[in-house]
């Protein structure tokens with residue numbers, strides 16, 4: 001019986017010839033990523049309590065992105081603590097206010113196919129777009145990883161999802177994920193998601209990242225896509241040379257999947273998730289005319305350069321509706337600079353967009369752009385649980401950047417296809 | 422030793438991390454965060470929950486963020502155990518690491534709010550003292566048992582490190 005990509009990576013990381021789903025193994029971690037929110041401020045006091053240091057400062061990447069820039073004394077103290085931590089433990093890889101961790105990591109070439117990576121944030125699944133096994137863990141477990149360099153895992157069963165054919169206009173990876181949250185539910189714990197098919201092969205790394213990012217919403221251990229030439233090109237673009245054996249990291253043809261699903265890309269319409277869960281989704285046409293107060297283009301999943309370009313495609317020559325505020329927080333400083341260089345930023349600000357810093361911000365009610373009671377927001381982020389973006393009396397709808405931009409200019413949820421030529 | 426007894430608090434499906442640990446309080450201390458635990462679904466919970474009380478939820482308990490406060494708040498409120506039809510993986514792992522036992526409990530619907538429960542996580546035994554019904558469920562996985570018995574990851578690491586130094 002063949003093995004899935006995830007089984008192969010876990011076998012390598014746990015030093016076994018092979019592993020099977022359900023087995024519990026201890027893996028050696030190739031890289032650990034921790035962030036300002038659940039990282040140094042949770043880990044440092046525990047290191048002190050135990051009187052120990054870090055397993056390997058070279059293999060720990062620290063990113064300050066959740067509370068940036070500081071909005072008050074408490075958040076300033078959290079960010080300062082992260083800087084002090086990095087200095088104290090001599091950690092060479094520190095990205096302070098450079099952007100959101102899940103985008104910063106591959107932007108700087110930290111991910112390679114076949115790696116076993118632990119991230120201190122639930123959307124760490126996003127790293128799987130590079131053909132590695134990357135999963136999210138809480139601060140308490142990242143403490144263990146940072147001390148020992150090891151973690152236990154229950155080898156997950158793999159679900160395979162194939163997409164074939166071409167998307168219709170204004171349909172993108174985000175729509176795929178809102179659709180899959182409804183189709184497959186959010187209760188796929190202890191399972192991994194593997195995406196494939198010609199639709200996925202022709203996707204950019206940004207779009208593949210969306211599929212793996214929102215494997216977290218499916219409740220999965222991780223989401224993975226086998227590496228190909230697109231992956232290798234992205235690694236080179238980040239200034240790193242892919243490992244010689246990078247392309248060997250893929251599932252066998254006769255791999256044992258727990259379930260297989262096949263979908264046709266051309267059947268998919270733009271999707272919207274209504275409050276208060278990503279699985280509460282349907283075609284955008286079901287939600288037309290829901291009036292909005294705020295539109296948000298932000299987050300790891302929804303504010304890459306490609307996402308900003310989607311919004312600009314809709315907003316070119318248009319204005320944001322007078323009762324709506326459109327907030328745009330580019331995922332990283334590099335995205336910000338690239339969007340400025342190619343004219344995307346101008347289109348957005350001409351339309352009336354308000355630019356925010358690169359960070360998590362409103363996505364998790366941590367920074368600028370939070371919602372008040374009874375406000376309605378449409379957002380390119382990945383979660384719309386009650387209270388996620390501020391008041392627990394607010395309503396958050398999720399959509400692709402196309403759909404968010406269309407709503408921003410219409411003043412209510414609208415079909416993005418009506419705004420594209 | 423491994424048995425806790427307390428009153429049941431009933432919650433629904435998909436009790437997510439934003440309900441357990443609202444983003445607005447993420448910058449606050451763990452103790453302040455705990456006072457807001459589940460306030461959007463039951464404002465009385467954090468105010469009146471007693472030590473060893475037991476949470477009973479539906480499916481996918483804890484879905485969402487990796488934020489450890491979602492599980493740590495339950496530890497701070499001294500919740501004795503969480504019983505649910507199913508758990509989200511990061512929450513499940515965090516909770517066990519904080520020494521809050523989580524048991525998969527298919528018959529969760531048979532528990533009413535306020536029932537007196539007794540839970541032995543190590544043996545996988547649940548007793549409803551109010552209804553008189555007993556249940557056998559999967560105990561905590563064997564490889565985690567030692568950590569649970571030690572009271573969570575920190576006490577467990579402490580013990581291991583002391584041993585390591587002694588050896």
Ligand code: SF4
Pocket residue numbers: 066100101102121123298299300301359360363364381382
């Ligand atoms: S942008 Fe939102 S989803 Fe992404 S890492 Fe930050 S808080 Fe999490």
